[in-house]
Amino acid sequence: MSIVVKKWNELAEVKAELAARDWFFATSGNLSIKVTDDPLTFLVTASGKDKRKQTDEDFLLVDAAGRPAEKTHLKPSAETLLHVEIYNRTNAGCVLHVHTVDNNLISELYASNGEAVFSGQEIIKAFGIWEENAAVRIPIINNDADIPTLAREFANHVHGDAGAVLIHNHGITVWGRTAFEAKKHLEAWEFLFSWQVKRLLLQRAGLPVG
């Protein structure tokens, strides 16, 4: 099996799992997986597709600038430049971007702080942080309509081989060394967002939550 086919299958599996969670509303979301390092190539979702569907045209191979690496009628994701920033700056192997109601609410609630911070949750161990009372923070950036501008702002928050950024009233982009790590981190962030949204609602209803 070629490396492209192997990586295609790996990304298709993650895509199916995120689809099962119903995280691809209205064609939103994009995913990618690194195929080669030198030269850098990665498979990225084709733009505008319903990512819940599985087809032979789900992904296309792109180069270090996010341009198709082979002749194709498919268009790379409109947000490919964000993936480009990650692969060019880190050793990440996979990038996942989803729009959920919870990640949009958290981005709106904490936009003025420029970040959202979470603590006191066992699931923080999914990020490899084992200290008691650990806190995790995720930056929140403006959703600039101009993708090169958005990608430049996004790049300011791309530091390690695993990380995440919330785009205000848009969605989350998570990356990891492997597809497994990126998915694990994405699920942990979405757990924290959902927990916090529900907690705030219960507090507002006067119920005794922390």
Ligand SMILES: CSCCC(=O)C(=O)COP(=O)(O)O
């Ligand atoms: C209908 S969602 C608007 C575009 C977007 O934010 C997204 O995640 C999907 O865009 P793509 O070009 O990757 O299909």
Ligand SMILES: [Zn+2]
């Ligand atoms: Zn998006």
